[in-house]
Amino acid sequence: MNMHGSGRDAAGSATAAPTVPCLAAVLFLLAVPAGAEVAETSLPAACTANRVAPFEDRRLAGPDMRGDFTDAQGHLFAQADLVPLDTTAQPAMPARDLRFHDIAGRPDRWNRRTGLLLDAGDGSWLALDEVASGRAGVLPARLSPACLAPLLAAEETARRAGRGAWADHRVPKASEPDTITRLTGRFSLVEGRVLGVGETRSTLYLNFGYRWRDDFTVTISASSREEFAAAGLDVAALEGAAIRVRGIVQTRDGPLIKVSHPAQIERLDKDGMRR
Incomplete structure (x- = not known):
């Protein structure tokens, strides 16, 4: 199956293929x-x-x-x-x-x-x-x-x-960085449990592994924190949560997806219940 899109979305993202997800x-x-x-x-x-x-x-x-x-x-x-x-x-x-x-x-x-x-x-x-x-x-x-x-x-x-x-697309797990890396430049959904939430002055990080040079990561601009909170998504509270994320797969010290809209992230553990 050729699941790649043009990637030319309204935000100017690069090419795409399918994977990932939603808001809360x-x-x-x-x-x-x-x-x-x-x-x-x-x-x-x-x-x-x-x-x-x-x-x-x-x-x-x-x-x-x-x-x-x-x-x-x-x-x-x-x-x-x-x-x-x-x-x-x-x-x-x-x-x-x-x-x-x-x-x-x-x-x-x-x-x-x-x-x-x-x-x-x-x-x-x-x-x-x-x-x-x-x-x-x-x-x-x-x-x-x-x-x-x-x-x-x-x-x-x-x-x-x-x-x-x-028809024949399997949503990759965050624990499969090699599989996700093969989707670089394409749209995809990825599912996994957030092991930790990191922060620098400009960026929030959702980490899905302990080897940051190899594992899958989600990044969010720190300036978007209030926007996400207003939409009902507390980024800091995602530590330990099972989520599905959607976006264009990039590669920089391992595969990553940059999230700029709260609807790119969906909680899979409803009402705080872990699964």
């Missing part, structure tokens, strides 16, 4: 808010609660192998916080009428406009179909936890059912 377990318990807008667009109200820009009517072809959509003039559009999981022989879909809501405000370094893409006919959120089918994974960057909740739940269902790129 509470994300999966979040219900899609009711309301006229949700019924019309299949979006949680939280996705557009603070929107400034209006939805735009666009005729776009895609997604292509990189997950991008293109208009007749060659302008690029991307669904926020998704990464394609299988880029092998995936031709772009024919042009269709879509509604686009820009949430980034300006194009990214690949000159793509990033936002929410809806079917102009039934108002369905294209991201849900991509994730539910196993064609895309969730890489949190811009969307709120409440907006990400249905995407994460759809991904969990697709992964458990072995749909699409998840």
Whole structure:
């Protein structure tokens, strides 16, 4: 299986393949808010609660192998916080009428406009179909936890059912650094128990082993501590916890994933129960 994505997410991450995860377990318990807008667009109200820009009517072809959509003039559009999981022989879909809501405000370094893409006919959120089918994974960057909740739940269902790129993918354990290293440059989920939480002036470290030059590590900017706490994730309290983390695998003194959004981490030991 070729589980690598373009890695060109809204945050500008590098290439990807599938692995890892979420915010606290509470994300999966979040219900899609009711309301006229949700019924019309299949979006949680939280996705557009603070929107400034209006939805735009666009005729776009895609997604292509990189997950991008293109208009007749060659302008690029991307669904926020998704990464394609299988880029092998995936031709772009024919042009269709879509509604686009820009949430980034300006194009990214690949000159793509990033936002929410809806079917102009039934108002369905294209991201849900991509994730539910196993064609895309969730890489949190811009969307709120409440907006990400249905995407994460759809991904969990697709992964458990072995749909699409998840058909033969095994989520590696943090205790398998060599396996994780082979995913360098790709999107992945990794599961393991945090053995210790370290801190420098600029960085928080989740350590999964005692050989820091070889073992898997998660890093978080120390400046994000309050943001994570506001989302219900106390980084210091993760010591001893079983978690699942998602992101782009990098290699620096062993494999690591940089976490910049609280929804990249999911507690697997619910309610403080260790397992």
